[in-house]
Amino acid sequence: MSYRIAPRRVSFDWQETPLHWIPDEPTATHVINVLHLLLPAGERWFVKVFKEALPLVRDEELLKDVKGFMGQEATHSVQHAYVLHHLAEQNLDTGPFIQHVAFLFDVLLGEKPPFGMPLTEREWLRFRLSLIAAIEQFTAVLGDWVLRAEDLDRAEPDPVMLDLLRWHGAEEVEHRSVAFDMYEHCGGDGTARYARRLLGMAVTAPVLFYLWGWGTRYLVRHDPVLAGRLRYSLREHNKAVAKGLLPSWRELGRAVPRYCRRSYHPSQEGSLRRAVDYLATSPAARTAAGALGRAALS
Template structure:
């Protein structure tokens, strides 16, 4: 990665994209239902999760005194709001293909709206400022993984070789590119609002320690749910580590090492997410993404009208 990528400032801009799902099959990676549904868990988690990101950041906006960070945070919020909407449309598409997800997503809604809501759950005696900082640390930890996944999907040639649906690939790569674009914003927001040095660092570590096992559990549970309820499989397949690893070997999913190595990097005191992925790769993809190009064209036409 270039020095410019590490030190230069990059403007975060939402893109009002849209996708036509009419021609996308249920198993959008042909003959690979496990890999398809491992990735489909994103659609189960992100609509509620990214709405929650925006809500928490809105709560924290009065704490932001840096005008550059404030602009980045607002751009981040715009991008995340768009991500939430587009992944919700995929859930509608799954429902139209007889794969209903409400029995799972209501648990995700409960997690973000109740357990991680504006007030601590179960009347826990946590001061409001501390509760807000804890939730900001959770978002920063989640964004560490989304940056890694975003950079992976931009490089995932195995998905192309497997003949993955072009519309779904564009959604994933547009989203992944924007995750790389704004990979440092949640971290910078936490660092700005997170208090003094040692407590701030300890809370950052706590955020990752809490986030990692919960994400792993949700992902395994979500994949098993999708496979179990897949009408085309009709109960003939179960999610297993062996099937998952077979998809990893084909380049259809990121390796465990790639995901796991993101955690000790995050634990370094000197760490900053600008070290993750390639901003150039992300920008290059957004320049060619059919959805992003269509969104830019619509903005240009509106400006001329």
């Protein structure tokens, strides 16, 4: 399937979304809510790094895809930031955790290597591109999972939050190859490029899993409805996995060795048809398109 990757207008109304948007499932709710903690700063960082790398792109088709990717990621960042405002309105303050996330992306992974690391500007850029490619491996897997998660529908979650997750997940599947192709294009030659791709995953996987656990513990601990009556635990997490409300550890874990195969390409991940079909029917995208049409007629 050949088509142009481009950002979509979306509109979400959060007024009726409860804090525990999966009813009676605070652990599953907050495990997924960690996305809202990581993605606003993380996806802004994706865009910054790609802007640095744009002068290195010599392939016109890749350049078009990269610009479409950047537009989609910028939109994702904005929409997840709106959810943070909604959480604050429900007395769940994410500010202290967000400060740590901002430090990670803006300082530790900023334009200059931290701690005086002796890396050239080009090598530091290539390393950060390898991190983005590895992160996008997980976002593609998560995006495909949420599009297939029928048990999540049966749990009767808030429809607006579910649409946000599926709209975002579908776009992650749609552009799943772009960050990988960008890294391969800009990452140098042969063995060094492949070794750096492995290093990017070796750094990304444990850091991402650590941030997810830390973020979930933070949300559960500061949840004003729970008021300290629950702690995040592996047992509670696994209960949610067994109900189909979260992806399995096996599904997430298998994404790593697939990525590490030398012959690997992310076009093997997920169903592009399923993603495109959802994007054509997403309530948020249809609402925004309708509002745009009404504005044009007025």
